[in-house]
């Protein structure tokens with residue numbers, strides 16, 4: 001037992017069980033990916049990476065790409081190859097400028113990438129087009145992400161984080177918007193787009209974890225005035241979590257194929 005853990009062991013087990021169930025719910029929407037060459041774009045969670053490796057199996061391949069070099073190194077170190085049919089390749093990179101040839105993948109998948117995308121210099125549409133360009137003809141582009149179709153404490157927390165990133169780094173997050181906005185984005189570059197909305201997936205004991213965490217480190221980089229204002233909003237969120245629990249956003253899963261080039 002870890003003395004610093006705000007959860008007792010039974011709670012930790014329940015929390016992890018729910019995280020696995022959530023990633024399984026989203027990954028199952030991909031359907032059959034056995035034997036596919038897959039790019040997982042923007043993600044470092046071992047749970048998702050291992051879930052993909054299990055589904056792809058020994059006859060396919062998996063590249064995990066993220067711009068967070070340290071996070072990616074931690075994910076690679078945590079990867080448990082003994083239980084899994086394939087070893088992914090971990091690549092540091094940016095989805096706006098991918099280090100792959102055209103036509104490399106059968107599937108490009110992201111989960112939770114779009115709402116965190118910094119669109120201050122290039123648009124979400126440009127990111128989507130760059131990712132779709134490395135698909136083979138007949139390949140599939142699939143996205144799962146949070147949407148604001150149902151209100152959630154997590155959305156408010158993410159708005160504050162986005163505001164901090166804007167003030168400290170000049171970044172502009174694409175953010176959590178409606179499922180229509182994300183579907184429309186896919187329809188502009190892909191063919192045969194279909195989507196499926198899913199309700200918020202409750203994760204037990206998240207309400208105990210957030211208040212026990214340190215405040216986001218970016219607070220210390222803000223001006224005094226901004227730090228005062230955003231800290232007050234952060235404390236209001238923690239109060240809300242204590243009163244109502246930690247509510248999570250709904251998700252949408254979207255997939256489509258590459259549009260055939262105009263002749």
Ligand SMILES: C[S@@+](CC[C@H](N)C(=O)[O-])C[C@H]1O[C@@H](n2cnc3c(N)ncnc32)[C@H](O)[C@@H]1O
Nearest residue numbers: 042043044045048066067068094095111112116
């Ligand atoms: C919400 S997290 C993804 C959660 C996901 N389920 C996982 O497996 O970690 C978003 C991830 O996208 C990455 N990311 C954001 N913008 C990116 C970009 N332009 N290029 C590559 N990775 C990016 C972040 O570093 C972060 O790891």
